[in-house]
Structures are given as C-alpha cells and as structure tokens.
Amino acid sequence: MRIGILTGGGDCPGLNAVIRAVVRKGEGIYGHNIVGFRYGWRGVMEGETVDLTVPGTRGLLPRGGTILATSRTNPYRTDDGVARVLDTLRRLHIEAIIAIGGEDTLGVAHKLSADGVKVVGVPKTIDNDLSATDFTFGFHTAVQIATEAIDRLHTTAESHDRVMVVEVMGRHAGWIATYAGLAGGADMILVPEEPFDIAEVCAQIEQRHRRGPTFSIVVVAEGAVPVEGTIAVQSGEVDEFGHVRLGGIGYLLQEEIERRTGFETRVTILGHVLRGGTPTAFDRVLATRFGIAAIDAAHEGEFGVMVALRGTDVVRVPIEEGVRELKTLDPTLYDVASVFFG
Numbered sequence: 001m002r003i004g005i006l007t008g009g010g011d012c013p014g015l016n017a018v019i020r021a022v023v024r025k026g027e028g029i030y031g032h033n034i035v036g037f038r039y040g041w042r043g044v045m046e047g048e049t050v051d052l053t054v055p056g057t058r059g060l061l062p063r064g065g066t067i068l069a070t071s072r073t074n075p076y077r078t079d080d081g082v083a084r085v086l087d088t089l090r091r092l093h094i095e096a097i098i099a100i101g102g103e104d105t106l107g108v109a110h111k112l113s114a115d116g117v118k119v120v121g122v123p124k125t126i127d128n129d130l131s132a133t134d135f136t137f138g139f140h141t142a143v144q145i146a147t148e149a150i151d152r153l154h155t156t157a158e159s160h161d162r163v164m165v166v167e168v169m170g171r172h173a174g175w176i177a178t179y180a181g182l183a184g185g186a187d188m189i190l191v192p193e194e195p196f197d198i199a200e201v202c203a204q205i206e207q208r209h210r211r212g213p214t215f216s217i218v219v220v221a222e223g224a225v226p227v228e229g230t231i232a233v234q235s236g237e238v239d240e241f242g243h244v245r246l247g248g249i250g251y252l253l254q255e256e257i258e259r260r261t262g263f264e265t266r267v268t269i270l271g272h273v274l275r276g277g278t279p280t281a282f283d284r285v286l287a288t289r290f291g292i293a294a295i296d297a298a299h300e301g302e303f304g305v306m307v308a309l310r311g312t313d314v315v316r317v318p319i320e321e322g323v324r325e326l327k328t329l330d331p332t333l334y335d336v337a338s339v340f341f342g
Helices: 015-026 040-046 081-091 103-114 139-160 175-184 198-211 249-261 281-299 319-323 331-338
Strands: 002-007 033-037 049-052 096-101 119-123 163-168 188-190 216-221 265-269 305-310 313-318
Touching: 002 015, 002 040, 015 033, 015 049, 015 096, 015 281, 033 040, 040 081, 040 103, 096 103, 096 281, 103 119, 103 319, 119 281, 119 319, 139 163, 139 175, 139 216, 139 281, 163 175, 163 249, 175 188, 175 216, 175 331, 188 198, 188 331, 198 216, 198 249, 216 249, 249 265, 281 305, 281 313, 305 319, 313 319
Parallel strands: 002 033, 002 096, 096 119, 119 305, 163 216, 163 265, 188 216
Antiparallel strands: 033 049, 305 313
C-alpha cells in the first residue's frame, strides 16, 4: 500500500519521532511504501512529495521541527483546493493518508474522510487543547522549557525587586501557562479561560510587595484577555483557518502594571522558543507510540480515526471527537495553582 504522511500547522518537538515510527514499522515490518508530503495540505494540493525510507529516517528521534516542513494551508478555503487534493492522491496512487496536526489539520482530514479519502489522524498541538486525548506530544517539552525560563527569571527579579511578566503560548487554553507557572512557582497565572481584571492583578502584586518578598513572577498565556472594558487590546490579522495571530499581551501587562503600581516591570516573551529544539523523553516516547498506532490503524484498514492517549493506553477514536471542541484548562488544576498566587 502507498501511504502518504504530512505534518500541518505549527511545528513542535516530536513530529520527526512520529514520522520515524510510521516509516520504521510501515516499510520495515509491513512492507508499505511511505510517501511524505511537504508543507502539509499545501504539499498535497501541489503534489510536492519526498520518498521516506528506513535508512533515510534514522537519527530523527531527538530532532526538533519536521523534516517534511509545514504550513497552515486550508484546501477548503482555496479555489479548487479539494479537487487538487483528490487529483494528487489519484495521480500518485496514494491509498491512504496519515495526517499529523491539530484542530485545523485534523479538521481538514475529517472533511476529506467524509469525501471518501482514507485518513488516519495523529493529534499534534503544543497547547494540549485537542479533545479526546489526555496529552499531545510537544506539550511537555514546552512546559519544561518555560519552567526553566521561569526558574532563571526568579533570580533576576529578586535581585532587582522587579515584576517579571512571562508570556507563553496558549491561544485558547492555558495548559502551558498553568503547568509551567505551577512548576516554576509563579506568583500569578493568567489564562484565556479566566478573564483577568488588571486592577485586581495590580492589587495582588502591591499586597505581595508590601508584606514581602518585593518581586513577582506573572505568567500569562498569549490568549489571555482582560475583563471587558478594563483595558483595550489590539486585534490582529487572521490566518486561513480564521485564527487571530496573537502575541503582545505581555507588553500590555508590563505597561499597565508599571504605570499602576510604580514597580519596575519587565517582560519576557518565550513564544516560538517553546516549539524548537529536542523533545523531552516523555514526548519522544509518546510521539513514537502515536506513530506506531497510526500505521497499525492504516495497515488494518481502520480509517476516519485518530490515535489518542487515554490514561497510559494509546487508543483509536473517531477524528470527529478530537476536533469537535477545544479541550480547555481543567478548572481544578487552576484552583491548585491559585493557592500560590500573591
């Protein structure tokens, strides 16, 4: 069987581990021909491919990014995009596709599945906000990087009696902010699920500095929003899936905190550094398990499914379950973190 594989959306640590696992078992054990599509769904539309072999995918386990490259292309938002996808699959004799991506990439996979394409999904989102799976690879690596940064910022904040604002990824869900903030001992965590009142934020910081210690660490997810009417935020341009390009809430907080409290305030935006570099051991193992489970599903002829982590087991669920709704932050976890605020 000729099986195509692609990576879509933002890159994250562990993508290459999935590719390696699919090829190792797909070609090495099942004898399938694995074809990589470059640049996600754009590569399928344009027929841009690369042959993937066991020798050619050795050494990928610790490598960040994706050897297939990626894009945020949406065939359903492009003139004749779907027709071009179907034509490529017919022309190249691709019998099935393994799509690695988040809600957008897998949303396209779900629609194509309804159009008769044989698809297996692998969940990938650094924000850990895909439904139907407990964790996605890349998330733990991002949390580890953010935690190490917060640890380092503690010493400089204490040395200068500063407020340090740390902005991390998290468009609609505060998983990274909460995990990293909890692990790093943040004094306040602001997430998209809980709109913040800037006056209350400043009041808590002032109270902390009065009683000591005289420094604070504020971790904020990029998608965090203020209570309506408290401060103005700028809206940005959108991508092909209609998502606003975020970033900058950290600078807004820096200005407001310093203006309202008088405390010297600095901001560090971790941004894409959370996506880069080598994956942690947890993410290497999870990505490998996902890759093996995906090629197993394709080999057994079970399509329209997504592999997922449930507890300690990797299972198969309908792709629809993964993209039906975002998995927002567990409020009980935020309650745990809030005990340490101020």
